[in-house]
Amino acid sequence: MAYSPAMYFVYRSHYAGSLSKAVRRLPDPTVLAWFRRGWAAEDPEAWVEEELGTDVYGLTSIFDAAREAGLPLPETTDELRESLHEHLYVEGDDDYIRLDDHSLRVRTDDDEVELAYFFFDDNAVAAAPERLAYLLHESWPLPHGIAASQSFVPDVPVTVATPAAKGKATTFAVFLTFLDGESLARQEPLAFPGVDLLGLARHLRDADVPDDTWPPELHVLRALIAPEDETIDPALERCNRWPGFNLNEEPWLAPVDHPKALELLDSPEFVDGRDPAKSLLRVDPHLAQFAMHCNESFGYQQWFLFDSTWAAAHPALANSLLRYSHHWDPLD
Incomplete structure (x- = not known):
């Protein structure tokens, strides 16, 4: 069977279940491909919710702008980044929208709680399991098996x-x-x-x-x-x-x-x-x-x-x- 590259979407939100996050698998090979697929959606709000399974705060703003202002379809990651920084609604500055060739990470808030959402392609996931494994874990509970070794050194400050x-x-x-x-x-x-x-x-x-x-x-x-x-x-x-x-x-x-x-x-x-x-x-x-x-x-x-x-x-x-x-x- 041929391998089909795909992406993960994660919405880190306290409205989203017992782990306060929603995880969705998408068929697109890249972040750019997903945004291009929705660029001309007739009803951006409905399209985003159908694609991602939830209403993601502020995300439809880029697709609304694409329709209303006739934004050109982005051909490169750089072009998509320029459009996102100009038209994607977030509560925060440009550093709250972080796009590279393999991922998009966005932070915002809805005046009640802070929120974040993420797109990661398979290359990003494979490159950083020690950073993404919990974020991509979909359901309660975590696995509880153990190993004989007790050797573990955290790679973040505690x-x-x-x-x-x-x-x-x-x-x-x-x-x-x-x-x-x-x-x-x-x-x-x-x-x-x-x-x-x-x-x-x-x-x-x-x-x-x-x-x-x-x-x-x-x-x-x-x-x-x-x-x-x-x-x-x-x-x-x-x-x-x-x-x-x-x-x-x-x-x-x-x-x-x-x-x-x-x-x-x-x-x-x-x-x-x-x-x-x-x-x-x-x-x-x-x-x-x-x-x-x-x-x-x-x-x-x-x-x-x-x-x-x-x-x-x-x-x-x-x-x-x-x-x-x-x-x-x-x-x-």
Whole structure:
């Protein structure tokens, strides 16, 4: 069978399902070919939604301009770039539209949350799996298999959250949460050297709390670890019922001890359609993945906790996930 080159489209949006992204396979060999195919669409909005399976904020503006202003059909990537910079609507400057021969990366916002969308041809995907594997992962959950090795070195900066313990593994924490519309690359991933995921609950429970460096998610997680908890999953289940993750109010409550935290869980108030029953939580020995339902309109926020045993078996996926929380553009 002959090989048919194709592309991926990804929409990074909190309106788009449990992983806050939509992934679509397209038949076109290049980004330029896809835009050329839609250049003369009679109904750009309908064409884009049929092609991509969703309404992509601002994308139809280039096709509207092509029809209304009679823009010439672009023959080269440079010509397409010129048209995009002049006519594609984004909330931001020229650096928010990044086009090369194999990809288009765009950042914008809809006055509610930050959004990004991407086109990658097969050459771009093959060249950078350690940057794109998580972005292109289509559905819940991530694979949880492991390898014998614990050797994994992240290729993006991480924040060391606690002093090194005595173990050989390292656990990483990625909190893909958002606040006041700042929803892309809000915080650097965390690392707990010398700690595997099975030991994370005990490690956090015993850790000194550095109030000035820990993010609020970690304070809440620590407060919800019970003295008898041997693993992290009971605390994650309690986080799902934590009232401080309502998005339209003060999102974080001040750090409290475990008994006080349990009192706050006795009668939590959820607003704007937040429904803990819709959340997804899976905890395996070396990977915890949590899609927390936070809002009827804005859907889910994601937490990933994984150690180097899991990462060694899935290095491209692990590195791309760390990068996903670090910068809106995976090819930056």
